[in-house]
Amino acid sequence: MELLDTLIVGAGISGLSLAHALHKEATNPSSLKILVAESQGRVGGNITTVTAGGFLWEEGPNSFSPTPELMKLAVDVGLKQELIFADRKLPRFVYWQKKLQPVPMTPPAMIQSQLLSFPGKLRALFGALGFVAPAMGAGLSQQGNEETVSQFFRRHLGQEVMQRLVEPFVSGVYAGDPQQLSAAAAFGRVAKMADLGGGLMAGALLSAKNRPKKMPADPNVPKTRPGELGSFKQGLKALPEAIAAELGDRVKLNWHLTRLDRTERETYIAVFSTPDGQQEVEARTVVLTTPAYVTADLLQPLQPEVTSALQAFTYPTVACVVLAYPQSDVKEKLVGFGNLIPRGQGIRTLGTIWTSSLFADRTPAGWHTLTSFIGGATDSEIGNLDSEEIVREVHRDLSRILLKPDVPQPKVLAVNVWKRAIPQYNLGHFDRLQQIDEGLKSLPGLYLCSNYVGGVALGDCVRRGSDLAREVGDYLQNKQSDTRSI
Structure with a gap:
């Protein structure tokens, strides 16, 4: 049995981004032994692009925000000429009181908007300037002093902004319940701005001032503008398919992981059900990019505490x-x-x-x-x-x-x-992640990389895979070399 450096379970965008980054950043890519095992008969995970009868549509994610990591990845795998972007000036609408109302995207538009009443606008302005009551109360104490999205935005910007702007946005991104979602977890950047400046406007200014200088732009990566949404001429599936083509036979489809064991040599044995029968793989490191409920079942024999935290995520x-x-x-x-x-x-x-x-x-x-x-x-x-x-x-x-x-x-x-769509970043989210991190200390070389950690957008998945690749690479480099074959 050949000993792999890294086994990646799941060929969604997180797993494929990780595999690409590992391969690219390796000192000697030809000697790095990686396997990406996918239970479905295709790559891409939730990305589902379909064409029929002259129509092309998406049944999962529909577009992406052009983050630097995602854009660089697209160029790296040969999709530069396939990139397309929607007109960023296209308006967004909220259906309120039987009318489509444009979402105000600028301060002048907010003043003129009919989506909010004059008192609602005034309340939002005073809140943004920092005239905000402190977060307090018995209910908050029972929540571990953690505010829900609803509590946070009502406190800072008022009921109208919460109900008419934030709530529909929450539905669009998380399909979530603002009375259950954690503000700090689901809107981390906004919550940090409020903590930094005492109010959202002051926090935004301070955040911009303290933001580290951007690295020089890669001239090979197309420039984009704020508000643009991207895709590819043949749909989002182009990205995972291009990465998989680059990885070649390192990607195995219809491989379903049934058991994961740790050996006395501090490696992992993974047992798969495949079209060719049962297959066993041994690896120095394993990355599970599977949903929380799948990962929970796999880790039950190895780390019940991690399983308990994973089971608390709802989809x-x-x-x-x-x-x-x-x-x-x-x-x-x-x-x-x-x-x-x-x-x-x-x-x-x-x-x-x-x-x-x-x-x-x-x-x-x-x-x-x-x-x-x-x-x-x-x-x-x-x-x-x-x-x-x-x-x-x-x-x-x-x-x-x-x-x-x-x-x-x-x-x-x-x-x-x-049936199980988007993981919910509900109250207690960071406690669950801390419990997972503590439990994984007993399983060195095992990593989790999925959209229940650090954001659900495609750009978040690509960034997460790229970041983890460095951590896995460091582990492999620092770990005493074992014999590469058994």
Whole structure:
């Protein structure tokens, strides 16, 4: 049995980014032995790009913010000419009191916005300037002095901002419940600004002043501007597929990890169920990029304390519904990123991406494609509906917001029900991560790298994989060399 340097379990964007970084940063890449094992028959994890009948759509993540790490990775794997970006000037909308209201993106737009009342704007201004009551109370003490997203933003910016701007954003990013999400975990940068300056505006200014100078830009990486969203000409799947192609036979598909053991030599034995029967692999280091609930089961025999913390993460059910309508069915020309819907508006759908407005050439002429998300932490019942029932719910909501009266049923491109969609950064998040870190000290060489740690966006996943590659590389370098084969 050959001894691997690193076994990576999971070929989503986290695992593939890690493998790419390990291979690239290795002193002698040809001698570094890496294996990426994926239980599915394809790479990409939640990235699900589909094409059919002249349509191209996504059933998981729909785009990415062009972070430096993600852009560099795309260029490294040969996708520079495949990058596309949506017009950053496209407006975002919130559906409030039966009207689509543009989200104010600048101070002048905030002043003119009809989304907030005059008292609501005044309350937000005073809060941003630092006129904020301290976080206190019996309820907060019971929460370990940790504020929820709802508590934090109501305290700083008022009820209107919380309900009409923050809550729909939370639905769009986490499909979460603002009364359960931890403000410090889900909005870490904003919470730190408030702590730094006493108010959000002062904190933002101080953060900008104290921000370390940027490294010189890589001239080979295309420049982007704030607010842009990116993808690839053939959809997001282009990135994981390009990384996998670069890794070649180091990636194994349909390999399902059934057991993980630690040896007396401080290596790990992984047992896989594969199309060719049971396979055993030994590795100096193992990185699990699997969801928390999968990782919990794998680590139960090795570290029950880590398993206990992992089991506390919740993943609500979310359905991605992709529908196509003739342009004549839409009330007005759709120009924008899409719309989000606060709870309490009589609309069950969380939000809709105006896919055909966002990226050109993904929809046949004369059609609009709308990608809607429904369910989440505040609507667990969505998992009990079948596909036809979910389509009816979404079509009814779209009829109230975007469509003309009495339009016929749409062309249904996809109904993908993610039974366990997005990990929730709920109260106690940092305590859980600390418990995991403490438990992993007894398992040197074993690492966790998934979106329940450090952000759920694609850019977060790429950054996390790149950062961990350095840690794994240092461990391998410092560890006394064993014989490479048994």
